[in-house]
Amino acid sequence: MTSLSIGRHAGQIVWFLAIALALLLPELIPSKTALTKMCLIGITIVFALSYNILLGQTGLLSFGHAVYFGLSGFAAIHLINLIGRHQLPIPVLIVPLFAGLAGAAFGLLFGILSTRRHGTAFAMISLAIAELVAASSLILESFFGGESGVTTDRSVGPTLFGIDLVPQIQVYYLIVGWGVLSAITMYAFTRTPLGRMATAVRDNPERAEFIGYSPQIVRLLSFIVSAFFAGVAGGLAAINYEIMTATNLSTAASGSVLIMTYIGGASFFYGPVIGAIVISLIQLSLSDVTPAWLLYLGLLFVITVLFAPTGIAGLIERHLPPLRARVLHHLIPSYLLSAAAGSVFAVGAIALLEMNYHVTLNAHEGPLLRLFWIQVDTTQPLAWGVAILVTVCGFFLFRRTWPLVGGAWNEIDSRLRKAAP
Amino acid sequence: MLEQLAISTLNGIIYGMLLFMLASGLTLIFGMMGVLNLAHASMYMLGAYLGYQISKTIGFLPALILGPLALGLGGALLERYGLRRVHQHGHVSELLFTFGVAFMIQEAVQMIWGRIGVPYRVPPELDFPLFRLFDTPYPAYRIFVLVLAVAIFVGLFAILSRSRIGLVIRAALTHPNMVGMLGHNVPQVFMLVFGVGAGLAGLAGVIGGPIFVTSPNMAGALGAILFTVVVIGGLGSLPGALLASLLIGLVQTFAVVMDVSLDDFIKAIGVDAKAGNILGDIQHTTIAQIAPILPYLMLLVMLVVRPRGLFGSRDV
Secondary structure (H helix, E strand, O other), X not given: OOHXXXXXXXXXXXXXXXXXXXXXXXXXXXXHHHHHHHHHHHHXXXXXXXXXXXXXXXXXXXXXXXXXXXXXXXXXXXXXXXXXXXXXXXXXXXXXXXXXXXXXXXXXXHHHHHOOOOHHHHHHHXXXXXXXXXXXXXXXXXXXXXXXXXXXXXOOOOOEOOEOOOOHHHHHHHHHHHHHHHHHHHHHHHHOHHHHHHHHHHHOHHHHHHOOXXXXXXXXXXXXXXXXXXXXXXXXXXXXXXXXXXXXXXXXXXXXXXXXXXXXXXXXXOHHHHHHHHHHHHHHHHHHHOOOHHHHHHHXXXXXXXHOOOHHHHHHHHHHHHHHOOOHHHHHHXXXXXXXXXXXXXXXXXXXXXXXXXXXXXXXXXXXXXXXXXXXXXXXXXHHHHHXXXXXXXXXXXXXXXXXXXXXXXXXXXXXXXXXX | OHHHHHHHHHHHHHXXXXXXXXXXHHHHHHHHHOOOOOOHHHHHHHHHHHHXXXXXXXXXXXXXXXHHHHHHHHHHHHHHHHHHHHHHHOHHHHHHHHHHHHHHHHHHHHHHHOOOOOOOOOOHHHOOEEEEEOXXXXXXXXXXXXXXXXXXXXXXXHHHHXXXXXXXXXXXXXXXXXXXXXXXXXXXXXXXXXXXXXXXXHHHHHXXXXXXXXXXXXXXXXXXXXXXXXXXXXXXXXXXHHHHHHHXXXXXXXXXXXXXXXXXXXXXXXXXXXXXXXXXXXXXXXXHHHHHHHHHHHHHHHHHHOOOOOOOOOOO
């Protein structure tokens, strides 16, 4: 086995390891709260992957993808309730498939309206549709259940292989099963002629049209496929939570899947997976620590847009060639310096934000704030002065380390070029 | 009936003029740079909060000047150091950038002023009834808003159609490269327009805050309606933006006072139908209840019937 073939199979090996890890995780971390979080992350991964069919593959920026997630979730809830009421011979296990079909149907309906355009116009139309559906969800109470949403009981219906979906662990494996199936199908979709045409339409709709394909039809089909998998995710969410509310299809939910996918890296198939895991973990851990976590998320997003438009996956891919050529260690000194200066800046900025937040929102808790394991008195000017000083100094130090990193990269690039002429 | 009609018309025109103040900046920015500024409504919200803060500490008149100035400056800086950076990555990146900025402004506002609204009230020097419309006293502040908005519109129109910089801006709307070849600093014009647009949004916020509720929800509620206005009016067209703003302002104001549902209509023609489920919901929904979704319905109809909008020269 040559090193080349290891490199070629490395991607598949990583995928198998990831699936094995997903299967073994409940054994490795046997806690109930962890299981709930893992279910959430699994659903989010499917949802983010489905969004990337639009954003990364077809180049359509949608601000209303949660519409398909939410509508199919409601459809799944009503289907499960129907199964319970009329004893239909449909196991709840395959409800996500029906939810996906519902998503595809809504995708067809709204896709006809929106995929005639692309770029900014498409984004605007998707936003209008999202607002339309969100506003309608408060009017059509018999389907959306008004403010309180619709609930269900997932343990109804015939059991298949003795799985009644009562314990959460069964739901977890249901999510893993559907998730792996969906991920493989979505990956296969990128390799189909239609998937390839979607990429072509993203890059140059005019040339795609000249070789005989209608960009509108390609976009529409891509949109429907994407809505189908969003629907599968919605169906899984309906089974997992046994409740759907109007917030599931709000524009905030659409924004959150966009942020995840983009930070993860829309140009790579595995980018949304990383984004979904990282952002969900940030959300789950930070939301207990600080009320400002959404602000940090927004900051992270803007920084990604400005400085790393290819996302986390893009950063990983950028470091792979030096890693293979065994020159990655040349980056370590400059990275360490930059990280040190950057963390000084981050500590200062976070201290300022947290102190500000404490003064405006948590004033009733008194002037004392626990910050980085020390007590800070927010009434003292000294505390603010120190925070501002740390922030400013940190920023200037951080800014000065950028040329170092750039220089290290230049050297590595020239080495790589020499190694492979 | 006539009284309600007159008051609703006046309210609708004022709301429409406020919408126009926002939509004019948005449509100019879009027409010139192809950037749909998703943070535009957030700037309106920021304007309202700044107006509240400044008028609480100094007074309403300084707020009227300082608020828009601060936002104009902030907008220009945002264009110079943010938007221009992502411009090379294409329109989708620009959209994403403004989306991120809107997200952050939303959170920052909640961080500074809290998650519930602030009591931004009509300034006392303008808080009196100006005249009586039939029997209802009409507040002077609303008329003040109307006069200011009309003055802004006239001023904007005069600058764009009569002055030299207006000529450059209008040329840059359609032929930015040619204008650059002729020696004008097009990026600087972009920065100026972006700054003025942000300032106008801020002004709309300062004067609109006391009429509508100043709360963190105001940006989300208005943002999508603004895009509707811009598309219906035709992208980059100021007259179109004016007409669409007034249209949406009037439609929304009239819709909220109409307490009529399909059910009443069915009863009026003598049929007593009882539909269940979703049909029943639709049957009993009053026009007042669907007021929030009317602009989006209009937008979708417009996109199907006439994608270039009322006065647009090109498709969306």
